[in-house]
Amino acid sequence: MMDTQAPPFELTRRAALVAALAAGTGYVFWPDHTRPRAPRGRLELTYWEKWTGSERLALQKLVDRFNQSQDRLWVRLLSISDITSKAMVAIGGGDPPDLIGLFSYSVPVYAEARAILPLDSFAHLGPIDLDRYAPGIADLLTHEGRQWAGVNTCYTLGLYFNRAIFRNAGLDPDRPPRTTDELLELADQLTIRDASGRITQLGFSPNLPTWWPFIWPMLFDAPIYDPAHNRCTFDSPGCIAAYEWVQACADRLGPAATRAFAQEFVRSMHGPGDPFISGRAAMIVQGPWMANFIGQFNPALDFSAAPVPVAPSLPEPHLPRGMLEADVIMIPRGCPHPEAAYEFLRFMQQQHVQEALCSMHCKPSPFREVSARFKAGHPNRSIDVFDAIAKSPRVSILPQTSVWERFADESTSAFDAIWDGADVAATLTELANRLQRELDRALEMRRRRNAHRRDS
Numbered sequence: 001m002m003d004t005q006a007p008p009f010e011l012t013r014r015a016a017l018v019a020a021l022a023a024g025t026g027y028v029f030w031p032d033h034t035r036p037r038a039p040r041g042r043l044e045l046t047y048w049e050k051w052t053g054s055e056r057l058a059l060q061k062l063v064d065r066f067n068q069s070q071d072r073l074w075v076r077l078l079s080i081s082d083i084t085s086k087a088m089v090a091i092g093g094g095d096p097p098d099l100i101g102l103f104s105y106s107v108p109v110y111a112e113a114r115a116i117l118p119l120d121s122f123a124h125l126g127p128i129d130l131d132r133y134a135p136g137i138a139d140l141l142t143h144e145g146r147q148w149a150g151v152n153t154c155y156t157l158g159l160y161f162n163r164a165i166f167r168n169a170g171l172d173p174d175r176p177p178r179t180t181d182e183l184l185e186l187a188d189q190l191t192i193r194d195a196s197g198r199i200t201q202l203g204f205s206p207n208l209p210t211w212w213p214f215i216w217p218m219l220f221d222a223p224i225y226d227p228a229h230n231r232c233t234f235d236s237p238g239c240i241a242a243y244e245w246v247q248a249c250a251d252r253l254g255p256a257a258t259r260a261f262a263q264e265f266v267r268s269m270h271g272p273g274d275p276f277i278s279g280r281a282a283m284i285v286q287g288p289w290m291a292n293f294i295g296q297f298n299p300a301l302d303f304s305a306a307p308v309p310v311a312p313s314l315p316e317p318h319l320p321r322g323m324l325e326a327d328v329i330m331i332p333r334g335c336p337h338p339e340a341a342y343e344f345l346r347f348m349q350q351q352h353v354q355e356a357l358c359s360m361h362c363k364p365s366p367f368r369e370v371s372a373r374f375k376a377g378h379p380n381r382s383i384d385v386f387d388a389i390a391k392s393p394r395v396s397i398l399p400q401t402s403v404w405e406r407f408a409d410e411s412t413s414a415f416d417a418i419w420d421g422a423d424v425a426a427t428l429t430e431l432a433n434r435l436q437r438e439l440d441r442a443l444e445m446r447r448r449r450n451a452h453r454r455d456s
Contacts, residue, residue, distance in 0.1 A: 225399035
């Protein structure tokens with residue numbers, strides 16, 4: 001029998017509120033329930049998503065398509081800020097929505113807490129074929145041998161470069177850097193300073209933006225986590241080499257000068273004042289969505305994207321490296337209408353639906369095969385680059401562990417210290433030791449929880 005009851009972890013509504021306060025939220029912002037209700041005779045499903053603005057509007061078009069495709073169900077889409085913590089609070093408090101849209105790194109956390117329902121529990125309603133997805137995507141949707149989520153767009157990271165700046169510097173705009181050494185040279189060559197030494201045009205810097213301080217080892221073929229042994233490997237020789245390269249970038253460009261430059265754009269990323277969109281940065285690592293914002297704020301910008309350069313010994317143009325991530329849709333445990341929610345989730349996994357959403361988000365498709373129409377009409381002129389990374393056997397995914405957010409937080413602090421000149425090996429050894437303690441603690445908690453479930 002499908003287990004759809006409230007989660008077995010002890011988190012009452014009052015405890016959920018206390019948890020939110022302890023997390024610094026102050027109080028819980030529950031979603032707006034004043035929006036139009038379902039037409040008479042329809043079963044209404046509540047769907048919480050993180051997206052706002054044009055990305056939310058794109059999803060709403062697909063929700064409308066589902067609502068119009070049948071006369072039994074009605075999906076009500078709500079944009080929820082700080083959705084990760086609020087969703088867990090709602091599930092623990094016994095009042096979850098029918099569907100939640102989170103991140104692929106949320107899957108292990110929610111799965112281990114039994115806060116979501118495994119999708120194989122609904123196989124009698126029609127299975128979801130994991131073999132249709134690109135291999136990395138399938139890995140992001142599963143945890144400990146079970147599928148817990150459907151995909152809701154995916155993304156990879158690429159190197160955007162300003163072709164006009166390349167031409168003005170006498171460089172070939174059809175020949176972007178392929179190795180980290182070439183990138184370092186171009187970063188220096190394309191950086192312009194005023195008389196005081198302040199950077200007015202940045203060639204490239206790994207700290208702009210600082211959203212992915214953990215990606216650089218991927219470009220040196222150095223994983224940061226060994227899932228087979230539950231080990232943090234931030235202190236491996238490959239990781240050390242990667243962050244020595246990061247520090248070399250800081251040394252060449254000036255740690256203080258690049259930090260001051262990056263600080264100018266803290267509030268303007270993805271807007272008209274974005275450093276790349278405004279022409280102040282010649283190159284930047286960003287996701288496929290960047291093309292959307294360029295189209296909105298500077299459609300005349302002459303740009304292209306390429307795989308992020310890798311260590312000199314690794315270039316394989318036909319097998320690009322990079323990071324693959326996904327937005328996911330899941331069914332909370334204890335939700336009012338789990339089987340109806342699964343029907344909508346399956347609708348969102350159809351190829352034509354995903355291709356429509358990914359196109360509107362300027363992202364690659366999560367499927368192994370894509371339609372000719374998808375690529376021909378795609379608004380991201382460099383979609384082939386992002387799609388090749390997503391399908392590459394060399395692509396990397398984030399560590400599938402419930403303590404991933406500690407990896408992200410701790411690696412940010414380590415990146416900042418290395419940028420300012422800290423000893424790379426010592427910093428990464430300390431980082432690995434801290435994260436290993438978190439991994440060991442999480443494993444022990446999971447063992448105790450599983451033993452308790454067996455006994456009960």
